[in-house]
Amino acid sequence: xxxxxxxxxxxxxxxxxxxxxxxxxxxxxxxxxxxxxxxxxxxxxxxxxxxxxxxxxxxxxxxxxxxxxxxxxxxxxxxxxxxxxxxxxxxxxxxxxxxxxxxxxxxxxxxxxxxxxxxxxxxxxxxxxxxxxxxxxxxxxxxxxxxxxxxxxxxxxxxxxxxxxxxxxxxxxxxxxxxxxxxxxxxxxxxxxxxxxxxxxxxxxxxxxxxxxxxxxxxxxxxxxxxxxxxxxxxxxxxxxxxxxxxxxxxxxxxxxxxxxxxxxxxxxxxxxxxxxxxxxxxxxxxxxxxxxxxxxxxxxxxxxxxxxxxxxxxxxxxxxxxxxxxxxxxxxxxxxxxxxxxxxx
Amino acid sequence: xxxxxxxxxxxxxxxxxxxxxxxxxxxxxxxxxxxxxxxxxxxxxxxxxxxxxxxxxxxxxxxxxxxxxxxxxxxxxxxxxxxxxxxxxxxxxxxxxxxxxxxxxxxxxxxxxxxxxxxxxxxxxxxxxxxxxxxxxxxxxxxxxxxxxxxxxxxxxxxxxxxxxxxxxxxxxxxxxxxxxxxxxxxxxxxxxxxxxxxxxxxxxxxxxxxxxxxxxxxxxxxxxxxxxxxxxxxxxxxxxxxxxxxxxxxxxxxxxxxxxxxxxxxxxxxxxxxxxxxxxxxxxxxxxxxxxxxxxxxxxxxxxxxxxxxxxxxxxxxxxxxxxxxxxxxxxxxxxxxxxxx
Numbered sequence: 001x002x003x004x005x006x007x008x009x010x011x012x013x014x015x016x017x018x019x020x021x022x023x024x025x026x027x028x029x030x031x032x033x034x035x036x037x038x039x040x041x042x043x044x045x046x047x048x049x050x051x052x053x054x055x056x057x058x059x060x061x062x063x064x065x066x067x068x069x070x071x072x073x074x075x076x077x078x079x080x081x082x083x084x085x086x087x088x089x090x091x092x093x094x095x096x097x098x099x100x101x102x103x104x105x106x107x108x109x110x111x112x113x114x115x116x117x118x119x120x121x122x123x124x125x126x127x128x129x130x131x132x133x134x135x136x137x138x139x140x141x142x143x144x145x146x147x148x149x150x151x152x153x154x155x156x157x158x159x160x161x162x163x164x165x166x167x168x169x170x171x172x173x174x175x176x177x178x179x180x181x182x183x184x185x186x187x188x189x190x191x192x193x194x195x196x197x198x199x200x201x202x203x204x205x206x207x208x209x210x211x212x213x214x215x216x217x218x219x220x221x222x223x224x225x226x227x228x229x230x231x232x233x234x235x236x237x238x239x240x241x242x243x244x245x246x247x248x249x250x251x252x253x254x255x256x257x258x259x260x261x262x263x264x265x266x267x268x269x270x271x272x273x274x275x276x277x278x279x280x281x282x283x284x285x286x287x288x289x290x291x292x293x294x295x296x297x298x299x300x301x302x303x304x305x306x307x308x309x310x311x312x313x314x315x316x317x318x319x320x321x322x323x324x325x326x327x328x329x330x331x332x333x334x335x336x337x338x339x340x341x342x343x344x345x346x
Numbered sequence: 347x348x349x350x351x352x353x354x355x356x357x358x359x360x361x362x363x364x365x366x367x368x369x370x371x372x373x374x375x376x377x378x379x380x381x382x383x384x385x386x387x388x389x390x391x392x393x394x395x396x397x398x399x400x401x402x403x404x405x406x407x408x409x410x411x412x413x414x415x416x417x418x419x420x421x422x423x424x425x426x427x428x429x430x431x432x433x434x435x436x437x438x439x440x441x442x443x444x445x446x447x448x449x450x451x452x453x454x455x456x457x458x459x460x461x462x463x464x465x466x467x468x469x470x471x472x473x474x475x476x477x478x479x480x481x482x483x484x485x486x487x488x489x490x491x492x493x494x495x496x497x498x499x500x501x502x503x504x505x506x507x508x509x510x511x512x513x514x515x516x517x518x519x520x521x522x523x524x525x526x527x528x529x530x531x532x533x534x535x536x537x538x539x540x541x542x543x544x545x546x547x548x549x550x551x552x553x554x555x556x557x558x559x560x561x562x563x564x565x566x567x568x569x570x571x572x573x574x575x576x577x578x579x580x581x582x583x584x585x586x587x588x589x590x591x592x593x594x595x596x597x598x599x600x601x602x603x604x605x606x607x608x609x610x611x612x613x614x615x616x617x618x619x620x621x622x623x624x625x626x627x628x629x630x631x632x633x634x635x636x637x638x639x640x641x642x643x644x645x646x647x648x649x650x651x652x653x654x655x656x657x658x659x660x661x662x663x664x665x666x667x668x669x670x671x672x673x674x675x676x677x678x679x680x681x682x683x684x685x686x687x688x689x
Contacts, residue, residue, distance in 0.1 A: 067467075121679045127467040128409070129678045135614070136671035143664045166658070323502065326485050329606075333478035340471035343464060344457055 053256030075253025092176030112250030116243030414589025451586030561628030
């Protein structure tokens with residue numbers, strides 16, 4: 001019993017220490033960067049909208065005991081496939097966006113099933129497996145759109161193809177979707193802009209995740225995450241629950257990436273999805289989650305802390321060392337370091 | 347025979363054969379291919395060899411290869427900073443990088459011994475974060491040889507440092523024999539096979555045998571009284587040191603020291619090469635590493651001219667990427683199963 005209390009105490013300290021460190025780093029960065037507070041707040045709100053859903057997509061695999069799901073990058077790829085197909089057929093506006101989401105989600109369900117089945121072969125090594133899957137999927141995706149588009153895939157839109165007739169341009173404009181969602185219900189308070197619709201969308205996804213954890217499936221996911229053998233004794237099909245957890249995560253990530261890209265208004269076809277996994281994981285961990293336990297409040301707190309640090313660090317590096325790249329290296333170090341630290345501490 | 351050829355090896359060998367036939371039709375010269383493949387074998391081979399001690403001690407594939415690489419980069423930068431040229435500079439960069447690698451390896455082993463069972467993913471992220479930590483170091487490093495610093499301002503290292511005035515291709519050009527346009531870099535091959543023999547003999551020593559025992563079956567090793575953390579620590583330090591030497595060999599052959607985040611993904615191609623050769627946890631032989639490196643580098647050499655011939659030069663890079671990660675993923679998904687069932 002005493003041992004139990006002791007471990008719980010340590011766990012509590014660890015959970016708090018990461019957000020505290022991030023808080024003080026952000027505060028120091030904010031002070032040294034001498035940036036305008038309202039500018040930083042605006043930027044953080046934008047980042048919250050862009051990355052919120054993506055970060056939320058990590059929660060369910062963690063609950064299922066599968067660790068950080070770096071394969072959310074594949075969800076992001078599905079989103080980009082959806083957008084590219086819609087661009088190819090040039091369906092604009094809200095209708096196009098809906099189609100993009102539907103196509104992306106179909107791909108995400110299919111690929112999520114595939115990832116889930118594969119991960120059942122790699123029990124205990126899920127994280128390294130998902131990170132390699134992400135790299136592999138990136139390669140295949142790049143190959144399909146750089147080589148396949150215009151050769152074995154038919155194309156319908158001359159605007160987005162490279163001049164040699166094969167492959168999509170590395171940067172495509174999404175003007176046909178621009179401002180379909182972002183500017184809805186936008187309120188200006190002083191110099192801070194608050195797009196209520198988008199913020200509510202992110203909260204809605206948080207509620208969906210919260211709802212799923214409350215359902216029967218959610219309880220099964222929790223049990224599987226706690227102990228495989230116990231779950232099996234209770235008559236739960238561990239493998240199918242794990243597959244479902246990954247499908248939910250991939251689909252959420254897909255929708256998250258669509259929100260991200262339509263907010264930017266441009267699509268870097270071959271690179272937009274890269275690093276979305278690392279930064280989402282780092283943000284979640286910055287909020288105090290661990291690789292065994294993650295909650296929605298960790299995600300929201302983490303996004304604010306991580307992105308504040310992310311925004312201020314280049315300028316802070318510029319002001320302290322007169323070298324902006326120091327701040328950039330520092331923030332990359334913090335992102336990877338947060339994940340490494342979470343993996344080291346148990 | 348426990349050394350059966352696996353499906354990926356068959357696919358890769360068929361693939362390499364197809365590439366060679368394509369190369370034949372595309373008129374890619376064979377002498378170019380042989381010369382290049384021998385050099386690239388050693389250039390990348392040492393980094394691949396560095397994975398063996400950790401893999402055999404059951405620590406898994408060393409995805410934290412950047413740690414050893416950074417130690418080697420620091421050793422070379424010290425040698426360049428003191429303006430030591432030619433062979434002496436190259437040997438000194440070895441001597442400088444070894445103690446750094448030992449210290450790094452020791453700290454790295456303390457991390458990995460904490461996270462048993464999750465070494466590979468932890469190593470990946472320790473390696474990634476270490477690259478950015480050292481990027482901070484490079485941008486404020488107290489070196490003072492102007493050929494390494496930014497020309498303007500004179501502070502912070504350049505991302506690529508030319509080794510031409512120092513020890514570029516010093517090992518490549520050692521004892522080269524030319525037989526009908528085919529250049530055989532004897533010095534380089536001696537160095538490489540010397541290292542291979544060293545590793546082979548290491549696994550014949552008491553520590554080496556103990557480390558294989560740990561890699562094959564930890565419970566059994568524990569019962570026979572082997573100090574597992576100590577063996578693992580030694581294996582990790584050895585891997586880190588060889589990785590440091592590996593990047594020195596690579597850089598002198600490439601002609602540049604590449605700093606900052608250039609070595610970020612170095613571990614994955616090395617891992618792919620050793621898995622392609624048939625490396626397994628606890629059972630990796632030097633021959634696996636040599637064959638794997640040769641196959642991997644053959645793909646590397648042939649893919650660029652073939653892609654150019656097809657007028658799609660970007661494809662080579664993407665294709666290599668797919669092969670690299672496909673091989674690693676196959677190993678994770680299909681070897682893991684065997685491991686867990688055998689315990």
